[in-house]
Amino acid sequence: MPELPEVETIRRGLERRIVGKTIADIEVKFPKIFVGKKSEVEGLKIEKVERRAKVLALNLKKGKNLLFHLKMTGQLIYRSGGTWNVERGTGTEQKQFAGGHPSHDWHLPLPNATTAIIFSFNDGSKLYFNDLRRFGWCKVLDDKELQKIFDEEYGPEPIRLADARSHSSLSDEAQTSESKTGQALFNVDYLMQQAARFPNRKIKQFLMDQHIIAGVGNIYADESLFAAKISPLRKAKDISKTEWEKIIVNVRTILKFAIEHGGTTDSDYVNADGEKGGMQDYLKVYRKAGEKCPGGCGGKIVRITVGGRGTHYCPDCQK
DNA sequence: CCCGGCGCCTGAGGGC
DNA sequence: TGCCCTCAGGCGCCGG
Numbered sequence: 588m589p590e591l592p593e594v595e596t597i598r599r600g601l602e603r604r605i606v607g608k609t610i611a612d613i614e615v616k617f618p619k620i621f622v623g624k625k626s627e628v629e630g631l632k633i634e635k636v637e638r639r640a641k642v643l644a645l646n647l648k649k650g651k652n653l654l655f656h657l658k659m660t661g662q663l664i665y666r667s668g669g670t671w672n673v674e675r676g677t678g679t680e681q682k683q684f685a686g687g688h689p690s691h692d693w694h695l696p697l698p699n700a701t702t703a704i705i706f707s708f709n710d711g712s713k714l715y716f717n718d719l720r721r722f723g724w725c726k727v728l729d730d731k732e733l734q735k736i737f738d739e740e741y742g743p744e745p746i747r748l749a750d751a752r753s754h755s756s757l758s759d760e761a762q763t764s765e766s767k768t769g770q771a772l773f774n775v776d777y778l779m780q781q782a783a784r785f786p787n788r789k790i791k792q793f794l795m796d797q798h799i800i801a802g803v804g805n806i807y808a809d810e811s812l813f814a815a816k817i818s819p820l821r822k823a824k825d826i827s828k829t830e831w832e833k834i835i836v837n838v839r840t841i842l843k844f845a846i847e848h849g850g851t852t853d854s855d856y857v858n859a860d861g862e863k864g865g866m867q868d869y870l871k872v873y874r875k876a877g878e879k880c881p882g883g884c885g886g887k888i889v890r891i892t893v894g895g896r897g898t899h900y901c902p903d904c905q906k
Numbered sequence: 907c908c909c910g911g912c913g914c915c916t917g918a919g920g921g922c
Numbered sequence: 923t924g925c926c927c928t929c930a931g932g933c934g935c936c937g938g
Contacts, residue, residue, distance in 0.1 A: 588931065628929065658932050720915045787908065896931070
């Protein structure tokens with residue numbers, strides 16, 4: 588399920604692939620998933636690919652945008668146009684592929700039964716929005732509407748890599764009070780202030796609330812709390828300042844690490860080239876029920892339900 | 907405020 | 923082998 592690191596990974600891939608291209612045509616296979624009029628964006632050039640929390644926006648000319656939410660099983664996969672002659676196996680087998688160099692993604696047929704929308708660009712390349720469970724959506728929005736959603740529906744970004752180039756990412760730690768845009772910053776003061784608003788909420792649900800923190804979902808909430816040695820059942824009001832600091836550091840570290848590893852492929856997640864992530868090899872508690880605690884405490888990872896979500900933690904070292 | 911439950915979907919996995 | 927049932931899960935919404 589794409590959370591911040593997965594959506595950011597897709598964003599980076601798309602940025603390299605589709606910025607500067609013009610949307611020539613949109614084919615909607617599942618009408619419920621596409622909200623708005625495609626005629627408003629056909630013919631427009633893509634200027635930028637933005638991420639906020641778990642949503643992805645293609646900024647187009649004329650103040651238009653396409654906003655995507657991948658929910659559980661959404662995929663955004665790019666394929667270049669043209670045909671390719673490819674040798675595989677012993678070299679005797681030669682096959683021609685239409686649409687996209689098959690070096691890494693030839694096994695993934697596109698479009699397929701899960702393909703909800705096909706965006707065709709002016710150079711013959713395509714962007715496929717697949718969604719097996721069809722919870723995801725794509726909306727046509729004006730700049731103003733997009734900004735309103737970004738401002739009102741999502742709390743601060745826990746890391747600020749979206750627009751910054753890699754070498755300037757130190758700005759994360761420099762966050763103190765408030766950003767230029769008026770958006771709150773992800774720091775201890777802010778989290779304690781929010782905790783005062785929802786004192787009895789369990790910390791796991793608190794971390795996953797997109798209005799409070801942008802982009803943390805089930806996997807990284809569990810992983811961050813394990814790293815911080817805090818039980819997912821603790822109430823927000825009972826978290827000490829020192830513990831909030833630990834939460835901040837671990838959320839940031841884990842999200843950044845996950846981005847470096849291309850995100851977690853639990854079931855359907857793939858990047859913009861159709862490739863799986865690598866972060867699943869580094870998860871310590873998520874879906875590890877019954878296994879020995881990797882913290883070396885001698886305990887065992889258990890699975891419980893918190894707020895209706897599967898929650899994995901070590902009761903022995905997460906207090 | 908907090909919690910539980912439903913709905914949206916479909917494939918995986920367990921029970922028999 | 924195969925059918926049926928339940929469940930997962932982001933998120934909005936509703937009711938207690």
